[in-house]
Amino acid sequence: MIAPVASWNNYPRQVCTLHRPERYREFSPDVESAIARGLGRSYGDAALNDCGHVFLSERLNRISVFDPERGVLRAEAGVSLDDLLRVIVPRGWFLPVTPGTRFVSLGGAVASDVHGKNHHCDGSFGNYVNSIQLAIPGAGTIDCSPTANPETFWATVGGMGLTGFIGEVELHLRPISSAYVQARHYAATNLEELFRHFSDPDRDAPYTVAWIDCLSAGKRLGRGVLMAGHHAALDELPVEARAKPYDLPAGRALSVPVNLPAWVLNPTCVSLFNGAYFAAQARKRAPFIADYRSFFYPLDNISHWNRMYGTRGFVQYQCVIPQAGAFDAMRKLLERIASSRHASFLAVLKRMGPAGNGMLSFPMPGYTLALDLSLRDPDLFKLLDALDELVIQHGGRVYLAKDARLSAASFRRMYPRYEEWLTVKNKLDPQHRITSSLARRLDIGGAA
Known part of the structure; x- marks a missing residue:
């Protein structure tokens, strides 16, 4: 089927030939130009292939092995993290690393080497993958792991789906005592205070993330709220929840029924929202219990x-x-954003731990900032180009799974292991049949 396709952010929108296989053996790369696509929750063109083939993995969602004694799971790449959580949480296990949405596929989590609120403690998703099954154009299916075909494994982890089609993934899980988290918030009036919260060992926790009001300026530049938490033990739960610690209350379903007009997210409206949100979250000074969702x-x-x-x-x-220049760089980034008045009510800051072994993996020791920015502003890409240059000057990089407009030249300055990755890619896929719109835009993987 030929149809227009877009990622979660609705940009860019491209026409692709879609395939929806029912079995992994139908997940064939025997076409000139193809990429796999999970649940479409990335924010760019990594799972798009303009005028090419896109293989949808959503029906390849079977769990083949789950050992609740050892916490080891093997499943097809198309299964969602939400589906996995529904199986493993009631049995006392949790994902070792999770991104900010549970509606991503297992294969997508591997291909993007996703990270979460615990990266400063536990690293990224690839650290917990035991093995990967990979379909290689013209070479059939191979298995790879950190010890068997390790170059293929670490080129695939974080490789944006460009080394082959991921089939099954084996993962080891994290034991938990309940489906709840004990959380605590720490308000910060500016960026300096927020960084002090992050570095304070008394406020550290396995999971930490900060929301930032990126429209605040002057003495309030970078004001935000650090949100810290850990998986709740039984004795930390309310008495009524201890009998069934893995049962969750029924959630209230909310929805945005239609596309909102562009003026809704203007700087004035977002500034009012940010002020109200800061006040509400800053009041949560005492520890409280929240369900994992x-x-x-x-x-x-x-x-x-x-x-x-x-x-x-x-x-x-x-x-x-990187850690050494993180505060100075984040201050400059936030000053640029605040002065431009590009409104973002979704802005988060996280502390990052050691870099993983994935050749194109995003994380490195330091701090990461994520912003959602509306395309209502015609000069937005000029601002982002300027931010790219500032990031490069400080030795940083942009996350490919969230990117829709980075230049090829900037990519090469940000990812020093690209040539190492390309060597593996050329061995696996010398005709470069596995490709994507991201690959062509960044001129990676030899894509025409």
Whole structure:
């Protein structure tokens, strides 16, 4: 079927030939130009292939092995993290690393080497993958792991789906005592205070993330709220929840029914929202209990929240800056954004731990900032180009899974292991049949 396709941010929108296989053996790369696509929750063109083939993996969603004694799971790449959580949480297990939405596929989590609120403690998703099954054009199916075909494994983890079609993934899980998190908030009046919260060992936790009001300026530049938490033990739960610690209350379904007009997210409206949100979250000074869905995936409670940005859509800009220059770079980034008046009510800051072994993986030790920016502003890309240069000057990089407009030249300055990755890619796929719109835009993988 030939149809227009877009990612979650509705930009860009491209025409692709779609295939929806029922079995992995039908997930064939024997075409001139193809990429796999999971649930379409990336924010750019990594799972698009303009005028080419896109293989949808959503029906390849079977769990083949789950060992509840050891916490080891093997499943097809198309299964969603939400489906996995529904199986493993009632049995006392959780994902070792999770991004900010549970509606992504297992294969997408591997291809993007996703990270979460615990990266400073536990690293990224690839650290917990035992093995990957990969379909290689003209070479059949191979298995790879950190010890068997390790070059293929680490080129695939974070490789944006460009080394082959991911089939099954084996993952080891994290034990938990309940489906709840004990959380605590720490308000900060400016960026300096927020960084002090992050570095304070008394406020550290396995999971930390900060919301930032990126429209605040002057003495309030970078004001925000650090949100810290850990998986709740039984004795931390309310008495009424201890008998059934893995049962969750029924959630209230909210939805954005239509695309909103562009003026809704103007700087004035977003500034008012940010002020109200800061006040509400800053009041939560005492520890409190939250179910895992509201703590890890707050936006998943609002169906179609991407419609808030209207038909033009939005872009997400996520960068990471090494530890040494992180505060100075983040201050400059926020000053640029605040002075430009590009409104973002979704702005988060996280602390990052050691870099993973993935050749194109995003994380590095330091801090990462993520912003959602509406495409209602015609000069937005000029601002983002300027932010790219600032990130490069400080030795950082942009996250490819969130990117829709980075230049090929900037990519090469940000990802020093690209040539190493390309060597593996050329061995696996010498005719470069596995390609995407991202690959062509960044001129990676030898794509024409």
